[in-house]
Amino acid sequence: MGSKYTKRYSEEFKRDTIALVDSSGKTVTAVARELGISSESLRGWYRQAKADRGEGRPCDLTTQAREELERLRKQNAEQAKTIEVLRKAAVFFAKESDR
Known part of the structure; x- marks a missing residue:
């Protein structure tokens, strides 16, 4: 699982952050840097949101x-x-x- 130092973010925070990436036109890395979160975490959330909307790669579940x-x-x-x-x-x- 994660280490005891891993931050947990609420689903609402994740949704809002993904919406910010979509609406701002900024890259995932730029938004993550502004919010002080891991760009890899945000990239994963964004990829999953795209898959849930049917916009992801064919291999994304x-x-x-x-x-x-x-x-x-x-x-x-x-x-x-x-x-x-x-x-x-x-x-x-x-x-x-x-x-």
Whole structure:
């Protein structure tokens, strides 16, 4: 995750900052410098906002798609654990029935 020194910005701040980039005609780096935030953070927010609006690169996932992907990965991991437990149980009971 992030270090304990990582700043957390509200969604409202991110929205306002992205709107400032769109409306000012300034570069992401210039706006970030003016606001005293990391240009890489603002660039990431801006790229994600463009993807959510359907303006991003074809490989950029929307926020909704990212959340769905995360949910499916968690579900997949849980199912893999369940399958492993069932596999071990099947091996155990197969050995028990041979006795």
